[in-house]
Every structure is written in C-alpha cells, then in structure tokens.
Amino acid sequence: MPLSPLPLSPQQVLYEQVANRLQQLITDGTLKPGDRLPSVRKLRAQLSVSTSTVMEAYRLLEDRGLVVVRPQSGYYVKQTTLQLPQEPTPTAPPRHATDIDISLAFEVMSLMRDPGLIQLGAALPDLAMLPLAQLNRLMGKVLREEPTLAHGYGSPLGLSTLRAELAKRMLDAGCSVHPDQLVVTNGANEAIYLCLQALTQPGDTVAIESPTYFAMLEALKCLGLKALALPTHPREGISLPHLEEALQTGEVKVVMLVSNFNNPLGSCMDDRKKKRLVELLNQYDRPLIEDDVYGDLCFAGTRPKAIKAFDTENRVLYCASVSKTLSPGLRVGWCAGGRHHSDIAHRKSMINQHTAVPAQLTVAAFLANGGYDRHLRQLRRTYHEQMLRIQQTIRAYFPAETCVTRPTGGHVLWLEMPKGFDALRLYKEALTAGIAIAPGVMFSASGQCYGNCFRLNTAVAWSDELEQALQTLGLLAKKQLAEQLLREDH
Amino acid sequence: MPLSPLPLSPQQVLYEQVANRLQQLITDGTLKPGDRLPSVRKLRAQLSVSTSTVMEAYRLLEDRGLVVVRPQSGYYVKQTTLQLPQEPTPTAPPRHATDIDISLAFEVMSLMRDPGLIQLGAALPDLAMLPLAQLNRLMGKVLREEPTLAHGYGSPLGLSTLRAELAKRMLDAGCSVHPDQLVVTNGANEAIYLCLQALTQPGDTVAIESPTYFAMLEALKCLGLKALALPTHPREGISLPHLEEALQTGEVKVVMLVSNFNNPLGSCMDDRKKKRLVELLNQYDRPLIEDDVYGDLCFAGTRPKAIKAFDTENRVLYCASVSKTLSPGLRVGWCAGGRHHSDIAHRKSMINQHTAVPAQLTVAAFLANGGYDRHLRQLRRTYHEQMLRIQQTIRAYFPAETCVTRPTGGHVLWLEMPKGFDALRLYKEALTAGIAIAPGVMFSASGQCYGNCFRLNTAVAWSDELEQALQTLGLLAKKQLAEQLLREDH
Numbered sequence: 001m002p003l004s005p006l007p008l009s010p011q012q013v014l015y016e017q018v019a020n021r022l023q024q025l026i027t028d029g030t031l032k033p034g035d036r037l038p039s040v041r042k043l044r045a046q047l048s049v050s051t052s053t054v055m056e057a058y059r060l061l062e063d064r065g066l067v068v069v070r071p072q073s074g075y076y077v078k079q080t081t082l083q084l085p086q087e088p089t090p091t092a093p094p095r096h097a098t099d100i101d102i103s104l105a106f107e108v109m110s111l112m113r114d115p116g117l118i119q120l121g122a123a124l125p126d127l128a129m130l131p132l133a134q135l136n137r138l139m140g141k142v143l144r145e146e147p148t149l150a151h152g153y154g155s156p157l158g159l160s161t162l163r164a165e166l167a168k169r170m171l172d173a174g175c176s177v178h179p180d181q182l183v184v185t186n187g188a189n190e191a192i193y194l195c196l197q198a199l200t201q202p203g204d205t206v207a208i209e210s211p212t213y214f215a216m217l218e219a220l221k222c223l224g225l226k227a228l229a230l231p232t233h234p235r236e237g238i239s240l241p242h243l244e245e246a247l248q249t250g251e252v253k254v255v256m257l258v259s260n261f262n263n264p265l266g267s268c269m270d271d272r273k274k275k276r277l278v279e280l281l282n283q284y285d286r287p288l289i290e291d292d293v294y295g296d297l298c299f300a301g302t303r304p305k306a307i308k309a310f311d312t313e314n315r316v317l318y319c320a321s322v323s324k325t326l327s328p329g330l331r332v333g334w335c336a337g338g339r340h341h342s343d344i345a346h347r348k349s350m351i352n353q354h355t356a357v358p359a360q361l362t363v364a365a366f367l368a369n370g371g372y373d374r375h376l377r378q379l380r381r382t383y384h385e386q387m388l389r390i391q392q393t394i395r396a397y398f399p400a401e402t403c404v405t406r407p408t409g410g411h412v413l414w415l416e417m418p419k420g421f422d423a424l425r426l427y428k429e430a431l432t433a434g435i436a437i438a439p440g441v442m443f444s445a446s447g448q449c450y451g452n453c454f455r456l457n458t459a460v461a462w463s464d465e466l467e468q469a470l471q472t473l474g475l476l477a478k479k480q481l482a483e484q485l486l487r488e489d490h
Numbered sequence: 491m492p493l494s495p496l497p498l499s500p501q502q503v504l505y506e507q508v509a510n511r512l513q514q515l516i517t518d519g520t521l522k523p524g525d526r527l528p529s530v531r532k533l534r535a536q537l538s539v540s541t542s543t544v545m546e547a548y549r550l551l552e553d554r555g556l557v558v559v560r561p562q563s564g565y566y567v568k569q570t571t572l573q574l575p576q577e578p579t580p581t582a583p584p585r586h587a588t589d590i591d592i593s594l595a596f597e598v599m600s601l602m603r604d605p606g607l608i609q610l611g612a613a614l615p616d617l618a619m620l621p622l623a624q625l626n627r628l629m630g631k632v633l634r635e636e637p638t639l640a641h642g643y644g645s646p647l648g649l650s651t652l653r654a655e656l657a658k659r660m661l662d663a664g665c666s667v668h669p670d671q672l673v674v675t676n677g678a679n680e681a682i683y684l685c686l687q688a689l690t691q692p693g694d695t696v697a698i699e700s701p702t703y704f705a706m707l708e709a710l711k712c713l714g715l716k717a718l719a720l721p722t723h724p725r726e727g728i729s730l731p732h733l734e735e736a737l738q739t740g741e742v743k744v745v746m747l748v749s750n751f752n753n754p755l756g757s758c759m760d761d762r763k764k765k766r767l768v769e770l771l772n773q774y775d776r777p778l779i780e781d782d783v784y785g786d787l788c789f790a791g792t793r794p795k796a797i798k799a800f801d802t803e804n805r806v807l808y809c810a811s812v813s814k815t816l817s818p819g820l821r822v823g824w825c826a827g828g829r830h831h832s833d834i835a836h837r838k839s840m841i842n843q844h845t846a847v848p849a850q851l852t853v854a855a856f857l858a859n860g861g862y863d864r865h866l867r868q869l870r871r872t873y874h875e876q877m878l879r880i881q882q883t884i885r886a887y888f889p890a891e892t893c894v895t896r897p898t899g900g901h902v903l904w905l906e907m908p909k910g911f912d913a914l915r916l917y918k919e920a921l922t923a924g925i926a927i928a929p930g931v932m933f934s935a936s937g938q939c940y941g942n943c944f945r946l947n948t949a950v951a952w953s954d955e956l957e958q959a960l961q962t963l964g965l966l967a968k969k970q971l972a973e974q975l976l977r978e979d980h
Contacts, residue, residue, distance in 0.1 A: 007731035017852075045512050047674075060927070088668060102976060106836055109839070110645070111641070112646070113645055122643070124643060127638055127641060127642055128640065132637055132638060132639060132640075132641050135641065136637050136640070139629065139630075139633060139848065140629075140633065141632045143626040143629060143630065144626070147622055147623060147626050148622060149819075150616055150618060150622075150626070150817075150819050151617060151622050151625065151817035151818065152614075152617055152818060152819050153602060153612070153614060153813075153818045153819065154603070154819060155600070155601070155603055170820040173944070185842070186676060186843075186845075187803065187842055187843055189840075190841055190842035193840070193842070197712070198791040201692075202691075202692055213841075215840070218839070218840040219840060220840075221840070222687070222837060222840040222841065288656075296526055296575070304544045307925075320886060325642075327640075327641040327645045327845035328641065328843075329639075329640050329641040329642050329643065329846065329848070330641065330846055330847075330848065331842065331843070331844070331845070331846040331847075346596055347712060349596065349599065349708070350679075350683070350705070350708040350709055350711070350712040350844075351679065351683050351709075351712065351841070352675070352679050352680035352683070352821065353677055353679055353681055353705075353821070354821070355676075355821070355846075355849075356676070356819065356820055356821040356845075356846040356849045357684075357820070357821075358629065358819070358820065358846075358848060358849065359848065359849070410969055419624050425866065437694035441662035
C-alpha cells in the first residue's frame with residue numbers, strides 16, 4: 001500500500017494532512033482494526049516528509065483515539081474507536097401494554113435451515129468457530145464412561161456434575177449460586193419460559209426492552225401475557241426512569257431483559273445501572289428474568305457482570321445457555337431461579353421431566369476439562385473482527401442515512417433506516433437474492449414498531465459471498481430510499 | 491416333584507380329584523406358567539391310577555383353561571389364564587371436575603434416583619433390558635457421520651430422518667401419518683403438555699381415566715386445568731357411558747387417556763371400544779389426547795392398535811416416546827397432532843426451539859437399522875415373565891384380600907387393599923425397609939381417592955432381593971390389616 005505524495009494544502013500544517021490521509025484509510029477500511037501502520041521510515045520516504053512530521057501525525061492519530069502504539073513494535077489501528085456508521089437513537093415504543101403479534105417470527109426462523117441462503121437473519125453462531133470435533137470426541141468418551149447413566153431417568157434439576165461446572169462459570173459473571181439452586185434446561189428459551197410460567201398468570205404484564213428478542217415475545221404470547229415495551233438505549237439498554245414509572249403504576253408483574261449484549265440492540269448495561277435496577281426491583285418488590293446468553297461473548301476486557309451479581313434479595317431469575325458458545329444442537333441451558341427455584345424445578349419436571357442426559361454429560365466434560373476459556377478467547381476475537389468488518393462494509397455500501405449499533409460483544413447488529421423505509425420489503429427482496437435478514441417488526445411486541453429496522457447476524461466468516469451479499473443489501477436499500485424520495489417529491 | 495397317592499374321596503370321580511390336585515399345584519405356584527406337567531406315564535405311576543384317568547384329568551384342566559397341549563410334547567401350564575390374585579373392581583371417582591392436588595408425586599419421583607432402594611415405585615424400564623451398548627455405539631457413529639448437523643439449530647418438528655422412522659413405526663399401531671405431521675418432543679410428557687396447551691385455556695376441564703398417570707395430572711395442574719376423573723375398568727379402560735354423559739353436559743373440553751396398557755391400571759381398550767370412542771368424539775366434536783407410550787410392550791399377539799388408527803376426523807392427538815422401549819435418558823418422544831399439528835409445532839419452538847439433535851440422530855439410526863423388532867420381542871417376553879412372577883409372589887405373600895390387576899402388556903401393577911388400608915403408611919414403612927412403591931393417592935386427581943391402593947413397577951429383574959422385598963411388603967400389609975381389624979373390633 002504505497003502512498004502517493006500529498007498535495008500541498010496551505011490551510012493545514014503538514015503533519016495534520018498526513019494524519020487526515022491516514023485517518024481516511026482507516027475509516028474507509030483500507031487499514032483495518034489491528035492493522036499495523038506503515039513504519040515511520042517507510043512513510044517518510046513515500047510522502048517525502050520529515051521523520052518528525054510523521055511522528056507528529058501518528059501522535060495526533062493517537063490523540064484522536066484511532067491508533068495505539070505498541071512499544072518496540074509500532075503503531076496499530078485501534079480495535080474499538082474505529083469510525084463507524086452513526087448509531088440509532090434510543091427507541092420509543094408505544095406507552096401501553098399490548099398483546100403480542102409476532103406471526104412473522106416462525107417463518108423467518110424456518111429460513112435458517114435453508115443452506116442456499118446467506119444466513120444474516122437468525123442469530124446463529126458460526127458453527128465453524130465452535131469446538132464441535134472436541135464435543136463429539138467428549139460425547140463418545142462420556143458414553144464409554146457412563147454407558148448406563150446416560151440413558152436412565154435423571155433429576156429434573158439436571159446432572160449434579162454439570163450444575164457444579166455451571167455454578168463455577170457463573171462466578172465469572174459475578175454470581176455465587178449453589179449448584180443445587182440451578183435447573184438445567186433445554187436451552188435458555190426453556191429457562192425463560194419456565195421462569196415466566198412460575199411468575200405469572202395469563203393476562204399479566206411483563207416489562208421488556210424494545211426492540212426485544214422475538215423468542216421472548218413468543219414465550220409471552222404462548223403464556224397469554226401482555227408486554228409493556230420500554231424505551232431502550234442502543235448502548236445502555238432499558239430506560240430505568242421509564243421502568244420506574246411503569247413499576248409505580250403497579251401494572252408490571254415481572255421485568256425481563258437481556259443484560260449483556262442484548263439481542264437485537266447489542267446494548268450492555270454498566271454495573272452502576274445494573275445495581276440501580278436491582279434497587280428498583282427491591283423497592284417495588286418485583287422479580288427480574290435476566291437472559292445472559294451472550295455475556296461470555298464480550299469483545300474486550302473482563303466479562304461483564306450479570307444483574308444477578310447485584311441481587312440482594314434473590315429476586316433475579318438468571319437464564320443462560322451454551323447455545324451461543326458451544327453448541328445450539330445439544331440444547332443445554334440453565335436457570336438460577338432464586339426464590340422461585342423449587343417451583344421452576346417442579347415445572348421443569350412437569351413439562352419434560354429433565355434434559356437429555358448425554359448432552360448434559362458432554363457439556364459438563366467440556367466445561368471441566370479447561371478448554372472453555374481458551375475457546376472463548378478465540379471466539380471473542382473472531383466475532384469482534386467479523387462484526388467490525390461487517391460494520392465497515394455497511395458503511396461502504398449502505399445509504400449514508402443508515403444507523404447501525406456498536407455492540408461491544410455478541411454477534412448481532414441492529415440497523416435503522418430513515419422513517420418510511422420498508423424493511424419487510426427489503427427482507428423479501430433480499431430473500432429473492434438468496435440473503436436472509438431479520439425484519440425489525442419481529443422484535444416489536446405490538447408488531448407496530450421497527451418497520452424501518454432490521455437485524456443482521458454477524459457470526460459469519462468473511463467471504464466474497466458475504467461482501468457481495470452486504471453490497472446487494474446496500475443497493476436494495478439505496479434503491480428503496482431513492483424511490484421513497486421520488487414519491488415524496490410528487 | 492413326586493406326587494403322593496390321592497386320598498379316596500367318594501364325592502368326586504377319580505379324574506376330577508387328579509385334576510384338582512394339579513390345579514392346586516398351579517394356583518399355588520408350584521407349577522409355573524410354561525412348566526411342563528408330569529408325563530402321563532409318570533403321573534399314572536405316582537398316583538396309582540389308570541392312563542385314561544390321567545388323560546381325563548388333563549382334558550379337564552384343558553377345558554378349565556389352565557393347561558395347553560403341545561403335540562408330540564405334552565401338557566403345559568398356560569401362560570395367560572394362570573390363577574392370579576383377584577382383580578380390582580372398576581373405579582368410581584367423584585363425579586365432578588376438581589382442581590389437581592398431587593404434591594406427593596415430586597417427592598416419590600425423586601426417590602427413583604436413590605440407588606439404595608429397590609425400585610418398585612417409579613415406572614422405570616429395566617435399563618439392563620435396554621440396548622444401551624448399541625445405542626452408545628450408534629451415537630458415536632452418527633456423530634462421526636454428522637459432526638456438524640448434531641450441533642446446529644434444528645427444525646422444531648425434529649429431524650426428518652427420525653420422523654420418517656417414527657411414521658413407519660406408527661403403521662404397527664394402525665396409524666398412517668405423514669412424517670411432516672409429526673413433532674419430535676422431549677419425551678411423551680412434553681408431547682402431552684404441548685397438546686394440552688394447544689387445546690385448552692386455564693380453567694378448562696379435561697376428562698381422564700381414574701386412576702391416572704400422575705405426570706398427566708401434573709401437566710393439568712401446570713396449565714391450570716380441571717380434571718373430570720371417570721370410572722375406569724381395570725382391564726377395559728375408561729367407561730364410555732360415563733364419558734358420554736360428561737360430553738353431553740358440554741363441560742369437557744378435551745379427553746386424555748393412555749390407550750394401551752394404561753399406567754397405572756394396565757387396562758387396554760379393545761378395537762371395538764376404540765372405534766366407539768372415536769364416534770363419541772366425532773359426535774360431540776371433542777379432541778382426544780392419546781398417550782401410547784406402552785403400546786409396543788404387549789405380551790402376546792400383535793401390537794394393539796392406537797385409537798388414532800380409528801380417527802376419521804383427525805381429532806386424535808397421538809403421543810408416544812422411546813422412553814419405555816429404548817432409553818428414558820435420551821428424552822425422545824413425539825406427537826401426531828392431527829388438525830392441531832401446526833399449532834403444536836409452533837408451541838414446541840416457543841418452549842425450547844427443538845429436541846436435542848444427537849439424541850434424535852441416535853434414535854433414528856436405531857429404528858432404521860432393523861434391530862428394534864428383535865429387541866421388542868425380547869423385551870416383551872422378559873417383561874411378561876417378570877410380571878407373572880411378581881403377580882404370583884404377591885399371591886404367595888400378600889394378604890388374601892389383595893386385589894391385583896392383570897395387564898396384558900406394559901410393566902406396572904395396581905394393587906387394591908381393603909377399604910381403610912393406608913397405602914401412604916405402607917409407602918413410608920416400605921421406604922424404611924429400603925423399598926420404593928408409588929402410593930395410590932398420587933394417581934388421584936383430587937388427591938382424595940386410592941388411599942388403599944398402590945402401584946408396583948414390574949420391570950425389575952428377578953432376584954432374591956426382589957422376592958424378599960415383596961415378602962416384606964406383604965408382611966407390612968398383613969400387619970396393618972391385622973391392626974385395622976383389631977381397631978374395628980374395639
């Protein structure tokens with residue numbers, strides 16, 4: 001990547017011109033997050049400037065938060081403060097509880113099993129990134145070691161060996177829960193369903209974030225519950241002032257949300273907010289169902305704490321799974337039900353007795369053998385890279401008006417187009433082009449919001465096909481916006 | 491077993507005396523089902539009677555249905571018309587719908603995982619009789635063949651390969667259902683739960699047999715439903731006249747029962763009755779949830795048909811599993827939901843997305859490889875032998891007043907003691923002696939009936955320990971009855 005000499009610009013000092021040139025390369029994706037910047041010597045030669053000018057330019061970029069210096073190594077494009085598309089604003093769903101209307105979800109989800117589609121719709125993990133060979137080896141091993149245990153009736157709570165491992169993992173989320181206070185479930189979905197069933201009667205209202213993971217909406221619908229969708233910030237999560245207002249009315253029976261790297265917004269509440277939320281729950285004597293299925297997938301730093309970590313009165317029902325980190329097909333999740341633990345265990349046994357034993361044995365073996373942390377490090381790095389690359393590609397190909405979330409973990413992006421944009425039309429046109437996306441209306445409890453939004457799964461290995469798919473989506477979006485403008489002109 | 495010469499009895503002709511003597515040996519268990527009777531020559535010598543007298547005696551026993559002749563081989567004690575303890579009479583539960591009270595079930599079920607107990611409580615299959623080694627080998631094989639498929643998200647319906655095999659198996663039950671009309675579930679329990687959820691609203695009334703498999707009662711309770719327990723014949727199942735009466739009132743929303751080798755009574759409806767039941771359902775426009783989890787475990791002849799086989803209007807929701815025939819721990823069941831299929835599939839996805847894929851792959855492979863029928867033949871024979879042996883042992887050791895069911899398949903026995911007997915006390919005393927049984931009250935929707943009854947699991951390999959356990963149970967029962975008599979005397 002040789003740079004041509006800079007044109008003279010009397011308005012700017014030289015080192016600023018050099019810095020801006022490099023910044024351009026970063027924001028348009030030529031220099032990618034983690035890439036090393038050209039060496040001082042090389043850049044000096046290419047641009048015909050002095051060493052001190054290059055050094056000044058690099059310092060400026062460092063000040064701007066775009067690059068980091070690694071001693072003895074050089075300057076690198078920073079991972080996190082990359083120039084990204086603009087962010088969506090906090091949401092403002094209708095201010096009353098509604099029945100659930102999500103007829104579209106079942107159709108969209110069924111597309112995820114079509115191998116002919118580029119899968120940007122469902123929030124599928126990238127199976128190529130999961131330790132499947134190791135899991136399969138372990139499953140063979142546990143069946144040899146426990147040829148009978150794997151087939152007998154088990155406890156509704158799940159295997160004690162698995163629960164011990166899960167309790168250990170929960171320490172990373174700041175939660176100290178005894179293994180006997182856990183119930184192993186068929187994925188986090190079932191955990192959420194059981195919690196809702198234990199806490200509610202049909203007709204009750206549940207306060208949720210908005211947009212909301214549609215499987216949560218389906219669980220509400222299945223149990224005849226109403227949703228009070230609350231304004232939600234794309235980075236910080238649910239609005240606590242709005243939540244408190246709703247709690248004050250006494251209308252809300254239960255609060256339910258995804259605490260870390262929420263689906264679809266990617267929001268992550270900070271510790272202060274988590275603590276404040278628990279205080280509100282205590283004050284208004286309400287339970288919280290916390291879904292922390294993405295918490296292990298943070299891109300940087302230590303794993304964020306769960307809200308459960310701040311739970312002083314055992315009123316947070318914590319739900320998680322290994323579906324996003326190890327294997328969706330094994331269907332292993334769990335629930336720490338707090339004061340509702342016994343009721344949840346009983347309901348688990350009433351619905352399907354217990355979770356399949358071979359899957360439990362396998363996950364327990366994987367968590368115990370010590371490979372999980374290593375696997376997570378790799379997964380986090382890859383998912384981060386994939387997401388950044390997709391964000392940049394969106395910036396390159398999508399209409400300038402496109403707002404995109406900036407999650408710090410997980411593997412979904414939420415895109416907001418200008419009002420009037422029809423994401424359902426985009427969904428259909430994309431399907432015709434062999435691309436699955438998840439239209440925003442699926443994430444609206446009332447089925448009335450987010451018609452101009454959609455969600456993209458970013459747990460997809462980079463490929464020319466993927467780039468082409470994103471380009472196609474961008475073109476389709478641009479075409480629709482142009483038509484919209486034309487109509488508005490008339 | 492040499493017989494001593496007969497005492498002279500002027501009231502009976504000689505061959506009758508010989509026959510009665512042999513019948514005594516059969517009913518007291520000295521001659522067991524399948525045993526060969528002494529040869530004509532031998533008996534003639536032992537009893538000092540003529541050949542024709544022995545021949546007449548044998549013919550009489552044949553007429554009485556106690557022995558069969560096998561050409562070129564001799565006379566054998568018949569398997570089925572064995573002298574057994576007397577049968578319970580049809581049940582007469584309260585004639586109004588009640589809420590469910592089954593607090594005991596959870597406790598009793600948790601005992602089934604105590605390896606220190608003789609397990610006559612839960613209806614556990616005998617794991618030693620199940621093809622576990624083969625299943626484990628197959629699971630290893632399918633993971634090698636499908637290393638990725640096993641871990642991806644699957645269809646809520648379940649794997650199409652498994653559904654194809656299940657549809658084939660259903661042909662044996664007289665049912666022709668397209669694989670796409672099946673939903674694979676986590677055991678039959680989940681299938682029943684999903685069906686109930688699709689068909690009812692909280693507060694609705696479901697007509698059931700009585701006594702009733704307690705997991706069905708738990709599903710009713712979990713969904714806030716009422717039970718109308720109907721009189722049930724220990725051999726023929728639910729009373730259709732009573733059912734029709736209940737249907738006439740319009741009170742009953744759904745009918746739910748175990749069609750073949752019901753748990754706990756062991757009753758099996760004949761084809762005529764199954765057909766008549768379907769006519770009633772059609773006439774009163776009501777759905778039936780049929781649990782056929784024991785149908786494959788018939789002791790003789792061809793497998794009984796499902797009620798679904800007579801379903802002319804697609805209103806029977808058929809539920810079954812491989813938990814009693816292959817492996818409980820794999821948690822694989824299924825449901826043919828008839829006209830409610832789509833709704834059930836949707837609800838399955840709402841509760842836990844789909845059933846664990848490795849377990850599905852394994853069961854599909856087992857059903858496909860052709861070993862299932864051979865395995866079933868062996869299982870049926872063994873379960874039959876074990877049940878007969880336990881029935882005879884009960885006759886030997888239990889109070890004479892004990893009534894015991896005579897199932898023609900499955901692996902549970904229902905014992906009815908005289909009114910006033912406290913089976914809950916027996917349950918507690920038996921536990922102290924290291925024996926688990928299932929007290930009758932667990933099978934009563936209202937929690938008010940069957941206090942004098944209990945259920946025994948007969949899928950237990952014969953052993954001195956088992957005989958001793960049955961002897962202990964008999965002694966405990968005798969002791970309690972004696973005390974009862976003493977109290978009544980005062």
